[in-house]
Amino acid sequence: MKSKNITHNLTFWVLLSILIGVLVGHFAPSIALYPVFESKISYSLLGADLAFGPTLSEVFSGIFISLVKLFIHPIIFLTISLGIVNMGNLKKVGRVGGKALLYFEVVTTVALLIGLLVSNILTPGEGVIRGDVAGGDISKYTSKAASFSWILFLKENFTIQVLGFSLFFGTFLNFVRGKAKMVSGMHQASDWVFKALHAIMYLAPLGALGGMAYTIGKFGIHSLLPLAKLMVSVYATMAIFIFVVLGLIMRNCGERIGKFLSYIKEELLIVLGTSSSEAALPSLMLKLEKMGCSKSVVGLVVPAGYSFNLDGTSIYLSMATLFLAQVYGIQLNWEQLLTIIGVLMVTSKGAAGVTGSGFVVLASTLTALQVIPLEGLALLLGVDRFMSEARAITNFIGNGVATVWLAKHEGEFNPPVTD
Numbered sequence: 001m002k003s004k005n006i007t008h009n010l011t012f013w014v015l016l017s018i019l020i021g022v023l024v025g026h027f028a029p030s031i032a033l034y035p036v037f038e039s040k041i042s043y044s045l046l047g048a049d050l051a052f053g054p055t056l057s058e059v060f061s062g063i064f065i066s067l068v069k070l071f072i073h074p075i076i077f078l079t080i081s082l083g084i085v086n087m088g089n090l091k092k093v094g095r096v097g098g099k100a101l102l103y104f105e106v107v108t109t110v111a112l113l114i115g116l117l118v119s120n121i122l123t124p125g126e127g128v129i130r131g132d133v134a135g136g137d138i139s140k141y142t143s144k145a146a147s148f149s150w151i152l153f154l155k156e157n158f159t160i161q162v163l164g165f166s167l168f169f170g171t172f173l174n175f176v177r178g179k180a181k182m183v184s185g186m187h188q189a190s191d192w193v194f195k196a197l198h199a200i201m202y203l204a205p206l207g208a209l210g211g212m213a214y215t216i217g218k219f220g221i222h223s224l225l226p227l228a229k230l231m232v233s234v235y236a237t238m239a240i241f242i243f244v245v246l247g248l249i250m251r252n253c254g255e256r257i258g259k260f261l262s263y264i265k266e267e268l269l270i271v272l273g274t275s276s277s278e279a280a281l282p283s284l285m286l287k288l289e290k291m292g293c294s295k296s297v298v299g300l301v302v303p304a305g306y307s308f309n310l311d312g313t314s315i316y317l318s319m320a321t322l323f324l325a326q327v328y329g330i331q332l333n334w335e336q337l338l339t340i341i342g343v344l345m346v347t348s349k350g351a352a353g354v355t356g357s358g359f360v361v362l363a364s365t366l367t368a369l370q371v372i373p374l375e376g377l378a379l380l381l382g383v384d385r386f387m388s389e390a391r392a393i394t395n396f397i398g399n400g401v402a403t404v405w406l407a408k409h410e411g412e413f414n415p416p417v418t419d
Contacts, residue, residue: 010204014269017205018212021273025057025216032057032217057217060210061274064203071197071282073162076303078190079285080163083296084170085183093167093296096410100301103402104309105345107249111241111311112344115318116337118237124230124319125326163303197282204266208273215275215385227383230323234387237315238394246311246401253408257401263287264400268393275388277396281306284400292415293407301406305399312394316387317344320362324376336371 025032034056042051050069052062084093173179247257261268264287267280281302288298321340325332332340343365362380366372407413 010201011266011269013205014208014266014273017209018269018273021057021209021212022216024209025213025218026221029217029220032213053214055214055217057210057214061207061214062210064200064207064210065274065276065279067200067203068197068279068282071193071200072278073158074193075190075197075282075285076159076162076299077166077169078186078193079295079299080166080303081170081173081299082183082186082190083294083299084167085173085179086294086296092410093171093300096297096300096406096412097167097304099410100304100402100406101308103406104305107245107398107402108309108311108314109341109345110245111314112318112341114241114245115237115315116322116341118233118240119319119322119326122229122233123326124233125323127229159303160307163300166299194282194286197286201270201283204270204273204279207279208270211274211276219383219385227379230319231383231387234316234319235390237319238312238390241311241315242394242397246397249401249405253405255404255408260400260404261397263291264397268396271392271396272389275385275392277306277392277399280396284396288400288403288407290416291404292413293403294412294414297407297410297412298403301403302399305402306395309399309402310391310395311398312391314344315394316391317362317365320380321365321372324366324372324379327376327379328373330372332371340365 021032032055035054036056036059037052037054040051040053040058044050050062050066052059052066173182176182242261243257250257250260264284267283267287270280270283271277285298285302288302289295318340321344322332363374363377366374366377404413
């Protein structure tokens with residue numbers, strides 16, 4: 001009976017798929033990297049940038065991630081609009097939004113400081129011989145970094161545009177006579193969207209298998225060895241941030257971080273397997289509502305946090321910057337360290353809206369500093385994919401914690417009644 005329950009659990013199948021993906025990528029890379037198409041296929045639908053890589057494993061992961069992406073914007077629109085209508089008090093909507101932005105800035109700054117502190121203590125870049133680490137072409141990242149601007153970020157980030165329109169539409173509905181019929185129809189549409197998403201989530205093991213098989217097959221476990229200290233440092237720092245910083249935030253609002261992580265374990269495994277927080281974003285929103293957070297807070301905080309509350313990305317960017325300085329033997333003074341924090345406080349906020357996010361922002365930071373050689377980015381190309389899981393998971397957990405904290409402090413948290 002117990003075995004039957006396990007095999008009916010999505011978590012079991014995602015975890016098994018991750019293991020199979022690692023084995024296939026390591027022992028049969030030719031299968032993982034089998035060319036299905038001549039080149040990468042990209043297209044846009046409903047504001048979502050969808051893509052299928054040329055290899056078999058990329059097609060597997062691409063199908064799942066692309067299908068989930070189709071649901072993100074409709075869910076954001078329906079959740080925020082209905083949440084504002086249900087909340088009724090527009091002053092409260094503004095207050096929640098302002099608190100969310102302040103929370104994002106404070107917590108991501110703490111993440112940056114922790115990353116710099118741990119990097120100074122562990123010095124992961126010392127002893128790394130540049131010739132032992134495979135380089136790569138960084139031209140596409142440096143060109144994007146040179147052309148990056150906030151205007152371009154807001155123009156191309158469809159999620160932010162949907163968020164803004166949803167706020168406007170939800171506010172507009174409050175002044176419409178006979179809005180009950182429209183609201184009823186939107187509630188019905190929301191039910192259909194989440195039911196369809198629930199069906200799509202059964203493809204999560206496929207996405208996890210493809211993502212892990214591609215990563216291991218292309219870069220190989222052996223590629224981790226020269227940069228193992230950096231990887232261990234990054235993962236350890238993110239663990240400290242999750243269990244200490246986010247743990248204290250959860251305790252402040254009467255919750256436990258361990259219990260919360262257990263509650264969203266299926267989503268965490270999906271993020272781990274696909275290296276994409278987008279893959280589980282709609283499911284996280286649904287679970288936060290079931291946990292007790294109001295629709296309005298969930299719809300406002302989670303989408304905004306996807307662009308402005310990137311705790312894991314902030315930690316990685318600060319650690320990667322100091323890692324490269326250590327590799328090149330560059331001693332940074334306090335003034336330069338404060339400059340790094342100041343630059344990253346701004347550039348990290350646009351990371352989710354730019355293709356090649358982490359590398360583009362890192363290139364922007366190094367360009368602004370003009371102290372660390374930009375070609376040092378090539379040292380991180382191969383290992384970046386292995387650390388993207390840590391970034392995505394930390395970002396994901398951070399947005400969940402932010403939503404719970406804000407819901408609790410706004411009186412918008414009503415846990416389900418249990419017998």
